[in-house]
Amino acid sequence: MKKVLVLAIVVSVMWISSAEVGAVDYYVSPSGSDSDPGTSEQPFETIQKAADVVVAGDTVIVKDGVYTDTDQDGHVVELRADGNAANWITFKAEHHGGAIIDGLENGTHHNVVGWFLYYASYIKLENFDVTNCRTGIYFRSSHDIDVYRCIMHDIGRERIWPTCPVDSDGPYAGTTGTGDSYNIMQDSCLLYNIGRGHRTDCCIPDYKYDHGIYIVGTNYTVKNCIIYNMYSGQAVKVAPAVYGGEGFNTIVTNCVFAHDANDGFERGCYDWGVGHIWMINSNEDVLVQNNVFYNPPGNYSMKSASWANLSKVIYRNNVGSGELCKIAPKSYGEIIASNNIVSLPLDAFGMTDPENNDFTLTSSATYLIDEGIAEDVPDYDYAGTPRPYGNGYDIGAYEFEGVAPSLIDQTGWSLLYVDSEETSHGAGESGAAVNSFDGDPDTIWHTEWYLSDPPHPHEIQIDLGGFYDICGFRQLPRQGEYPNGMIKDYEFYVSNNTDDWGTAVASGTFVGDQTEKTVSFDCKLGRCVRLIALSEVNDGPWTSMAELNVLVVQPDTDINNDGKVNIEDFAVMATWWNDDGGCVEPDWCGGADFDMSGTVDMLDFTYFAENWLRQVD
Numbered sequence: 001m002k003k004v005l006v007l008a009i010v011v012s013v014m015w016i017s018s019a020e021v022g023a024v025d026y027y028v029s030p031s032g033s034d035s036d037p038g039t040s041e042q043p044f045e046t047i048q049k050a051a052d053v054v055v056a057g058d059t060v061i062v063k064d065g066v067y068t069d070t071d072q073d074g075h076v077v078e079l080r081a082d083g084n085a086a087n088w089i090t091f092k093a094e095h096h097g098g099a100i101i102d103g104l105e106n107g108t109h110h111n112v113v114g115w116f117l118y119y120a121s122y123i124k125l126e127n128f129d130v131t132n133c134r135t136g137i138y139f140r141s142s143h144d145i146d147v148y149r150c151i152m153h154d155i156g157r158e159r160i161w162p163t164c165p166v167d168s169d170g171p172y173a174g175t176t177g178t179g180d181s182y183n184i185m186q187d188s189c190l191l192y193n194i195g196r197g198h199r200t201d202c203c204i205p206d207y208k209y210d211h212g213i214y215i216v217g218t219n220y221t222v223k224n225c226i227i228y229n230m231y232s233g234q235a236v237k238v239a240p241a242v243y244g245g246e247g248f249n250t251i252v253t254n255c256v257f258a259h260d261a262n263d264g265f266e267r268g269c270y271d272w273g274v275g276h277i278w279m280i281n282s283n284e285d286v287l288v289q290n291n292v293f294y295n296p297p298g299n300y301s302m303k304s305a306s307w308a309n310l311s312k313v314i315y316r317n318n319v320g321s322g323e324l325c326k327i328a329p330k331s332y333g334e335i336i337a338s339n340n341i342v343s344l345p346l347d348a349f350g351m352t353d354p355e356n357n358d359f360t361l362t363s364s365a366t367y368l369i370d371e372g373i374a375e376d377v378p379d380y381d382y383a384g385t386p387r388p389y390g391n392g393y394d395i396g397a398y399e400f401e402g403v404a405p406s407l408i409d410q411t412g413w414s415l416l417y418v419d420s421e422e423t424s425h426g427a428g429e430s431g432a433a434v435n436s437f438d439g440d441p442d443t444i445w446h447t448e449w450y451l452s453d454p455p456h457p458h459e460i461q462i463d464l465g466g467f468y469d470i471c472g473f474r475q476l477p478r479q480g481e482y483p484n485g486m487i488k489d490y491e492f493y494v495s496n497n498t499d500d501w502g503t504a505v506a507s508g509t510f511v512g513d514q515t516e517k518t519v520s521f522d523c524k525l526g527r528c529v530r531l532i533a534l535s536e537v538n539d540g541p542w543t544s545m546a547e548l549n550v551l552v553v554q555p556d557t558d559i560n561n562d563g564k565v566n567i568e569d570f571a572v573m574a575t576w577w578n579d580d581g582g583c584v585e586p587d588w589c590g591g592a593d594f595d596m597s598g599t600v601d602m603l604d605f606t607y608f609a610e611n612w613l614r615q616v617d
Contacts, residue, residue, distance in 0.1 A: 023057040023087070026050045028099075030065035046070060047091070047101075051079045056122070057087035064098035075116040076101045076133070083122030085144075093127035097151050104132035114152075117142045117177075125150060130174075136191075139177030139184060139217070146185045147175065155194040156210055156232075173233075176214035184217060188224040188382045188397075192357070195232030211237040211278075221251040224382045224397050227276075228258040228357055230297075234278040238286060251287045252277065254378055254387075256359045256397045257301075258294040275300035275325070279308050286313045290372040292396040293320030294354050295346060301325055310335060317373040319395055321346050341367055345511060348518045351396075361400040364472060364520030366551060368395040369404040405471040405520070405551035410437045412465035416498055416528065420447035420454045420543075433460055436545045444478045446485055446544040458543035459532040461498060464550060467527045467607040469594070470494045472520035472551035473506075475531070478544045479514055485544025486512060489534035492519065494526040496603055501530055512537035516547075523553055525594055525607060573608055576600040 025040075028050050032043035040061075044050050047067055050060040069076050083089040093099035103112030114130040115137040117123060122144045129151045130136040136152035139145055152174040174191040177184070195210030210232035213222055216239055227235040235257045238250055257276035276296045277288060283304075293301035299322035304310055312334045315325055319341045350365025352358040361368055370392035380386055382397040389399040415434050422431030431446030447458050477486045491504040506521040529550060533543040576583075576592040577600050583589035584598070594604045 024054075024059075026054065026058060026060045027063065028060060028067075029063035030067070031063075047077045047099075050091070051077050051081065054081050054089050056083040056089060059090040059092065062091065062093050062099040062128070064093075064095055066100045066102050068102050068104075069112050074111055075113045076103060077114070078116045078118060079120050079123065080118050081120055081123070083144075085122065088122045088124050088144075088146075090124040090126065091128075092124070093129075096127045096149060097129040099128055101128055101130040101136075102132050103134070113138045116140070117145060120145070124148065129153075131155070135173050135176055137175040139175070139181040141178060142181045144183045145181075146187065147189060148185075148187045149189065151190045152194070152212075153190070153192045173210060173214040174212045174227075176211070177216050179216045181217035182219050184220045186213060186222045186225060187378070188380075188384075189226075191225065191227045191235075192229045193231070195230055211235070213237070215239065215250060219249045221253075222255060223251070223253045223378045224380070225255045226258075226357075226359060226382060226397050227255065234297075235276040236278070238277065238279040238283055239281050249285050250283065251376060252289075252291060253287070253376060254290045254372070254381070254393075254395070254397055256292045256294065257296065258292075258354060258357070258359070275303040275322075277302040279304040279310060279313075281308060283308065283313065284311045286310070287376060289314070289316045289318065290377060290393065290395045291318045292349065292351075292359070292368065293318060293322065294349060294351075294359075296320060296322040299323055301342075312336075315340065317371065317395060319344055319349070319367050319371075321349075339373070343515060345513075345515050345517070348516075350518070350520070359396065360398050361394065361396065362520075363400070363402055363404055363553075364518065365394075365400060366405060366407075366472075366474075366518060369400045370406075371395050403553050405523075405553050407474070407549050408464065408468060408552050410439055410549070413437050414463045414465065416461040416463050418445070418460045419458050422446045422448050422450060424448075424450055431544075436460065436548045437462060439547070441476055441479055441546045444485075444544050444546050446478075447542045449484070449542055453541045455541045456536070456543070457532050457534050459530060460545075460548075461528065461530045462548070464527050464529065467496070467525060467603070468550070468552040469523045469525055469554075470505075470529065470550055471523040471553050472518065473529070473531075474516055474518050474547075474549040474551065475510070475545060476516045476547040476549075477510075477514050478546050483512075483514075483537060484540060485542035486510075486514075486537045487533045487535075487543060487545065488512065488537045491532040491534065492521075493530040493532075494524040495528045495530070496526050498528055504532075510537075518551075520551070525603065569608075573600070573605060577605065 026038040027040045027043035028047050029043040032045045034045050034049040036042035038044040038050060047062060067076055081089055101114040112133050113135045114133040118140050120142045124146045126148045131154045133155055136155050137147060155174055174194050191212040194212050212227040212230055212235045214237045236252060275298055276293050301320040301322055302325035315337045317339045321344050324337060324340055324342045350362050352360045352362055370390055372393035372395045374393050377393050378387060381399040385399045385401060387393055387399055389401055390404060394400055418433035421433045433445045435443040436445040448454055473492060487510055489509050492506040493501040494505050495501045505524055506519050510517050536542060573592050576589040583593035589600050592600045592604060594607050
């Protein structure tokens with residue numbers, strides 16, 4: 001018995017020692033040498049050298065620089081190593097985007113793969129910039145792979161055919177693999193400018209394989225990714241059964257998809273898809289949620305092939321500028337779509353500068369902020385900000401870190417003035433002004449038209465029933481068959497009363513369609529709003545509107561910053577009320593001068609009191 005016990009102890013010690021010895025940090029630098037030991041002071045020269053020696057638990061830290069296919073084997077890095085669930089192997093660029101995996105220096109660069117994982121497992125790739133390769137990352141017969149914060153761009157861009165070829169050698173993808181791979185994660189990655197250029201007189205079916213992420217295999221998750229400018233294929237292609245995989249558990253969540261470069265290629269020469277996400281073959285348990293589809297190709301966010309068999313596809317809480325999705329009639333099982341916003345105007349997304357690929361959120365991103373579903377979502381965003389930051393999970397790759405405007409309840413609003421309303425026709429109140437804030441999109445305010453046609457301008461004034469920090473409004477044009485009265489040019493005002501409206505806080509021209517229009521402006525304190533319609537989309541004399549909503553920022557009435565809204569905050573207001581020194585920025589009397597007028601007056605106190613009642617603990 002003693003011998004067995006001693007043997008068990010020896011084996012345990014040997015196992016622990018082996019694990020400790022295996023946990024090595026290797027370093028790689030362009031200035032190093034593969035004959036060196038790979039330490040921080042004497043790093044390897046190539047990532048391939050580190051890939052040849054790593055074992056479970058090891059970490060490889062790659063210094064800034066450019067790394068190429070120096071041995072001309074068609075891969076910048078070929079990795080055939082295995083970690084385990086407790087001891088992953090990590091390859092990490094020391095600085096985000098600093099270590100560049102570049103296939104361009106190879107004479108046959110269009111056939112170079114950046115990372116080739118062959119029978120590899122429990123691998124983490126982090127912070128790398130992969131460019132000028134045929135494929136950025138290729139998984140073959142591999143599992144449990146995490147790709148985090150990697151940048152893949154200009155993949156396959158150098159292969160532009162001078163004449164129409166007999167055949168082609170796709171795919172050219174950001175990432176792809178084989179169907180026997182599983183448990184693949186792509187997290188917080190940036191992919192852009194992917195796919196070959198085209199001649200418009202060529203019909204090359206294999207170009208359809210040039211995707212951002214070509215999903216094959218089982219248990220594949222894409223989260224917090226930003227993908228734009230796909231020159232040939234889609235941002236994401238879901239084809240889990242292409243190489244014999246089962247195709248279960250594909251998740252695409254909290255991503256941003258944008259633009260379609262396409263190089264003028266004619267897509268109609270064969271049956272394949274348009275849209276940011278394209279599904280083929282047999283797919284089961286596909287979850288697509290909390291994504292932004294900005295300017296999708298073919299006007300569809302997601303589409304399936306005519307031969308695809310789909311089962312239990314859930315498409316929820318996505319926001320797109322195009323149509324929702326087009327699912328093939330051959331599909332079977334559950335196809336569930338819920339809480340999606342479609343056909344949103346491009347200027348209503350509220351992202352910082354999406355045309356120049358800045359997809360961070362501004363305070364006007366009211367369709368995205370706090371509108372995401374809370375199930376199966378990442379704990380952080382593309383930038384590492386914890387989710388949720390505010391009152392809920394945001395849609396897209398970013399969380400908004402400021403104070404977001406929200407809609408206020410129309411209950412309690414009252415009509416102050418309207419210059420014209422049609423009340424003498426049909427049901428008697430068919431065009432009444434109060435219809436514009438009754439919460440019913442099927443009723444409208446319409447100016448007179450039955451007995452007279454008073455000309456523009458037309459206006460409506462509303463008392464919101466309390467003081468608010470007003471930062472924007474939404475205007476829903478009349479729905480249905482007739483466009484009469486849809487507002488073209490407008491002005492919008494905010495005031496404390498109707499005696500002095502001051503200058504307009506917003507003015508402009510609405511797009512002439514039936515989508516809801518969102519207008520944001522610098523917040524202004526007030527309880528009364530005024531919308532003036534200066535013209536109509538078809539130059540008619542009328543004005544109509546289905547719904548008007550107001551966006552406000554809820555104030556923080558915790559004036560003394562003790563984490564509570566209580567009676568003590570009133571004492572602070574009273575202190576500033578008796579102060580004759582005046583309020584100046586950036587302090588504004590400790591935040592008590594809500595309207596930043598330079599003094600704490602009755603307007604500030606009224607505003608504070610009303611909102612204090614809403615927030616009191």
